[in-house]
Amino acid sequence: MAGRTLYRDAALADGSGPELKIGVSILVDAGRIVWILPTENEPQGDAEAKVVDAGGATVVPGLVDCHSHITLPGGSHWIDRGSDPPERLLEEAELNGELLRQSGVRWARDVGSPMTTDPLDGRRRGLALGVRDRWRNRMDRPYVRAAGTWVQRAGTIPGGVAAEASTPDELLTLSRQQLDDGADLIKLYLDGPKPEEAPWTGDDVRRVVTMAHARNAKVTAHSTTLPGARVCVDGGVDSIEHGMSLDEEVARRMVAQGTFLVSTLAVFRSWATFAQTTNQPRFVSDEARKRIAQRREGAYESLRIAHRAGVKIATGTDFGGGSLRANQLAWEVEALVQAGLQPWEALASATRRGGELLGEPEAGVLHAGGPADFFLVHGDPLTDPAALWRVWRVAWGA
């Protein structure tokens, strides 16, 4: 961290537009950007700075994974892993912290962790909250903004790891409890025990939103069904996670209300690999493949509807709460491009849009005076999102 570092003659892809800037130098001092200039205009005489010859590499803002579960490992048995003992989950969190940095993720928005007693601080609450607190002063760990545990209708998520409400009053109480526990945001679960039926009404959800907004916290909702998405907009949540069955009416209302969609399309890419790498019937059987293909079609179509309507799209891996791993956000950016976003829009979803959703003006953007939260890849992510996999170097936490 100490001293000045000059990254010389890189390309720059910051997600603000489709054009790759070439021949860019960046001077960093004690973790902040002093200037970003054309290499030919570098001021002379900064003999102090250590020069990093970045020739051929591309600078990208630190990524913002808006849908992560930092205490959970992911993989094809991701659901079982949620019931592992908290000591084990805290080990997984540290591994995830490493993976996030190595893959260029600077910010992780944790949208649900098991409700359990943290063996390190002794507090009973969403496990990610203690991890967030302990990572606060560690430059080698991402910044975390965390919901507590999932607030769900009793009987939806198995395993007793989430808060379970049976009445609208309990929904409000348990949501408030997350903020009392130190959560930065609230994560509602708008899929319910009955398929294709929302577990709460728009009015039920609005009470939670009103309470949270009065405390300067946002509310997001997991929703994969159309009835759930309607309740999300009726209730005025700030964002919809997954949103795999939106229609034009819901999309239009999301635009009007400024509701974000947080896409998680890469889960289908992950499951497709499990059809080859596992023998689990839920991925391998003919019936499973057909069902997954259908859901995938619906999710991509839903994303296209949202994009056409002008919904603000942030994105995430769902690592841990789904099957992806912590270092696979590039997969989601690829999926967004496949779904029809321009590569620069997809990169923006994984950077500045995420910062906007978090309400963190320095997340996912690069400017003189701001933090040196960038990493360098090989290739041009503005034409080829797969370049984001080819991480050479991470500027923070070194």
Ligand SMILES: [Zn+2]
């Ligand atoms: Zn999730």
